[in-house]
Amino acid sequence: MFIVLRRLPDGGAELTPVGRPQPGTAPVVGESVVVDEADLAMAVATREVETSPRWVWDDTRRWYPRLLGLGVRVARCVDLRLCHALLRGSEATVGSELHGAAAGPYDVAQAGVDDVAGLFEVVPESLPDPVGEFLRQRRAIESSPGRGGLELLTTAESTGALVACEMHHRGIPWSATVHDRLLTEALGPRPARGGERPVRMRDDVDEIRAALGAPDLNPDSPADLLKVLQRAGLGVASTSKWELRRHEHPVVEPLLRYKRRQRLLVANGWAWLDAWVRQGRFRPDYVPGGVVTGRWATSGGGALQLPKAVRAAVVADPGWTLVVADASQLEPRILTGLSRDVAMAAAGDGDLYEGIVASGAVATRAEAKVAMLGAMYGATQGESGRLVPRLARRFPKAMEYVEAAARTGEAGGVVSTLLGRSSPRPGEAVAADLPPEMDRGPVGRDARAWGRFTRNFVVQGTAAEWALCWMGATRAALHERFAGRGEGAPHLVFFLHDEIVVHSPADVADEVVAIVEQSAVAAGRLLFGEAPVRFPVTVAVVDDYSQAK
DNA sequence: GCGTCTCGCGCG
């Protein structure tokens, strides 16, 4: 049973049930009910308890934060905007009305923070005709040869949207005190006036200027710095740290130290703390499906780039712990499943890279890792490019899978993930986000770049699907087991591509660990059935995030 | 002054 929600122009909301009396028949639209805005949360909560419907709405960000604020959680939803993007672009819906349709009202970016009504503000109207849009989507899915995959994918994507709101709502536990201490230790005390350099960095600048004989050099200006470095005899073409590292010169050490500190100050310094941490919580704005491959993005706060240097500030509440879990070597294992490469599956019985060494393909674990990444990214040069052919000899099926994806891309074709998310067509409008040399389609040298993109798309995108299923299964199991605890229940607080963090009361951490592990197994089954591929997770129960890994 | 681009670096 589905219930489609629509916000009415003059306030209030319309609830329209859509059901399927007999399996295999077309969905039937029932009688709508209209409720006042003030009664909406109660109406949702009541139906959630009684029938556990799948809530259908235009954009999770427009509905769910307000419900969460009123204490209403829902188990399942359909996010029409996210599913529209998936289905419209999917190769698996060719022939449906949605496939490749002209851009319409559902082709919009996720509601921004400013668009989301606060608890006491006017609520924006819905996107038009959600019932019609929902029925179009159902037809696209049900007429598809990839129906099973699309059902799972749209469900997982929508559940991700719920989790994103829930994680924002709860926030990541963050100790401003610890963060400030980390900054003070690394940089010196917070300067009294913003814009001033902390004392350690002033000392760095003095050393740099002395070493280069440039008393008024601004080390923050790459152009100035490059000029001065070259004048001092360093044959560098850029000021990047990997290039600087290769030179013996008194400036190198203080300059790299300065860059490290400057980075910390600018990206995650006191200004960041002031802007993003409130009452012991960091609440990033997650953007599910924000990456072409299906990965999440964030807007503001840089939550997916949290540097290791500040992770000690993520501290569990007293009496609570953090259960930190990451999927080991996720992408190579995804490739194993996609390609049904039994040799690679065997290598992945334990540590995958050690298994590759044991197969005789390469000599060391480090080589195995570099070779594997090179295969998935399309490396052609350097150590990585040199090692890829050795991998190809032992694991021809896996290699052929990514090679085929690359050839398709080079020829201007579309590739798809396991569940049915398709790559953008070369030159498509979505490529506005891509580097300029890649948005003109596969011509000349650009074809190779597009091939590397499609090569990686199938792996990264399917890994994102696995991760969504893992997180969704974890969320469901946590709720089933701990819902009775209310606010005291363990809950997801962070998601980072192949890693999840659960904030959990210490006394149930062991149970949470088991849930996270079982959910990884469940996600593997959902995607790959009984194929011989394993998805082991590394789990740590810690007081602060820096203690994991 | 304002918007956009490039660089460099953090993360997976």
Add this chain to the structure above:
DNA sequence: AAAGCGCGCGAGACGC
């Protein structure tokens, strides 16, 4: 050892 995917962000550089 530094070329091979996907991002977000801030500062400086640049054009108007």
